[in-house]
Amino acid sequence: MAGWERKQTDTDKGIVIPDDWPGYPLDLFTYPEHYSEDLDCVYIPHGVIMDRTERLARNILEDLGDHDIVVLCVLKGGFQFCADLVDCIKVLCRNSNKTLPMRVDFIRLKSYLNDLSTPDLHIVGADNLSVLNGKNVLIVEVLSPSFPQAIVDTGKTMKTLLDHVESFKPKMIKVAGLLVKRVPSGTxxxxxxxxxxxxxxxxxxxxxxxxxxxxxxxxxxxISDRGKQKYKI
Incomplete structure (x- = not known):
């Protein structure tokens, strides 16, 4: 895809959490009591998420400052990360000589049943994104579809989404992902x-x-095995 090939350094991978990381014991943190037997561990605490999000906001402002952008939030999982990222950018803009005018739009990807993906990817709410024409677009996704929970480890989800967004002929596309997964068949x-x-x-x-x-x-x-069974449909 034009404009998407780029060399990436190790720092582009973000904070690397190793395979043998056991997470933190649940009793070190507060969380909803109704999930007390449904979780194995706290993998990334909320405070760490927020600190890292602020750093990403700084990087985005440094790279894209003074450009009008359309933030395209991938629902539903991306709504919290997107909201926090946008808030961090707004705070930084108030204390910087750069500014990043933003408007926010939404798109939804659906491909999961329980912890397995379905064969088809559905893009919901994406039938009219003509506003992206000629614009700088920042796609915000909490779990990168190129390294996802299930079948989309082939990269088909991200390719489908990028192809769809590209069809509206934006000026530039960037992607912010809070998490990427290491999977053997990743792209x-x-x-x-x-x-x-x-x-x-x-x-x-x-x-x-x-x-x-x-x-x-x-x-x-x-999530624990008990949690998967408890909330299975």
Whole structure:
């Protein structure tokens, strides 16, 4: 895709969490009591997420400052990260000689049933994105679809989304992803702005869900086998 090829350094991968990272014990943190037996560990605490999001906001402002952009939030899982990222950018703009005028639009990708993906990817609410024509676009996604929870580890999800956005002929496309997963069959694609590179574990919280549950967790946690069975549909 034109404009998307670029050399990436190791720092572009974000904070790398190793495969043997056990996470933090649950009793070190507060979380909704109704999930007390449904989680294995706190994988990334909320405070760490917020600190990393502020750093990404700084990088985005440094790179894209003084350009009008359309922030395209990928729902539902991306809404919290997008809101926090936009808030961080706004705060930085108030204390910087750069500014980043933003408007926010929304798109939804749906491909999961339980912890497995369905064969088809559905793009919801994307039938009329003509506003992207000639604009600088920042796609904000909490879990990068090129290293996702299930079938989209082939990179097909991101390719489908980028092809769709590209069809509206934007001036520029950048992607901010809070999480990318290391999976054997991944495409090697990385977002332009990465929060954390994580192992191939099914994580929930911070708006990431399992059948619509766990979005109310502030931390990113690893779901337990009991939790998967409890909320299975």
């Amino acid at each position: 090697g694609y990385l977002p332009d702005y990465v929060g954390f590179e994580i192992s191939n574990r099914f994580v929930v919280g911070y708006a990431l869900d399992y059948n619509e549950y766990f979005r109310d967790l502030n931390h990113i946690c690893v």
